[in-house]
Amino acid sequence: MRCGICKHGETAPGETTVVLERGESVIVVRGVPAEVCDTCDEAYVSEEVSAVVFGLADAAVARGAEVE
Numbered sequence: 001m002r003c004g005i006c007k008h009g010e011t012a013p014g015e016t017t018v019v020l021e022r023g024e025s026v027i028v029v030r031g032v033p034a035e036v037c038d039t040c041d042e043a044y045v046s047e048e049v050s051a052v053v054f055g056l057a058d059a060a061v062a063r064g065a066e067v068e
Contacts, residue, residue, distance in 0.1 A: 001044075003037035003040060005037065005040055005042040006037060006039050006040040008039050009040055009042075010037070010039075011035035011036060011038070013033070013035060015032060015034060016032050016034040016036060016045065017030045017031075017032065018045065020053070022061045023061065025061045025065075027057040027060050027061070032045060032049060032053055034046075034049070
């Protein structure tokens with residue numbers, strides 16, 4: 001797929017890091033499967049993967065995780 005940000009690159013399967021804020025918490029999830037632009041490194045995460053990442057973040061906050 002053509003990158004919607006730089007308009008020049010093509011995306012390919014790869015990984016990215018997702019940073020989410022939940023209230024006072026900041027959650028970092030590394031190694032998230034994504035389509036990554038070969039020119040600007042913009043990452044596109046599917047709806048299915050996003051749902052899993054959001055679930056992980058909500059669970060971490062519910063557990064009171066400070067560093068995970």
